[in-house]
Amino acid sequence: MSDPARRRRQVVGFILSGLFPGLGQLYNREYLKGVLFIIPGAALNWLAYRAVPTDLLALAQPSAKLLLLLAALLAVWLWAIVDAWRVAGR
Numbered sequence: 001m002s003d004p005a006r007r008r009r010q011v012v013g014f015i016l017s018g019l020f021p022g023l024g025q026l027y028n029r030e031y032l033k034g035v036l037f038i039i040p041g042a043a044l045n046w047l048a049y050r051a052v053p054t055d056l057l058a059l060a061q062p063s064a065k066l067l068l069l070l071a072a073l074l075a076v077w078l079w080a081i082v083d084a085w086r087v088a089g090r
Helices: 004-019 023-027 031-051 056-060 064-088
Strands: none
Touching (some): 004 023, 023 031, 023 064
């Protein structure tokens, strides 16, 4: 059986990393790793925001740049979530 405190730490780390990459690592007291997730997460969010077209009709055909940025952001986000879950489970 799993320890309830460990399970709670896993869930909190999962939720925090789901809100923004790196917050779960900071919760798990992995400060350097948390900052290393926050910086690319913030940069990719900003770049994706800048790449989104303002014309609603242009959203129907997103650019390759936007899709690449969103894929990179999703990869960083999922990596942060899985890492926070695994580290809290130790």
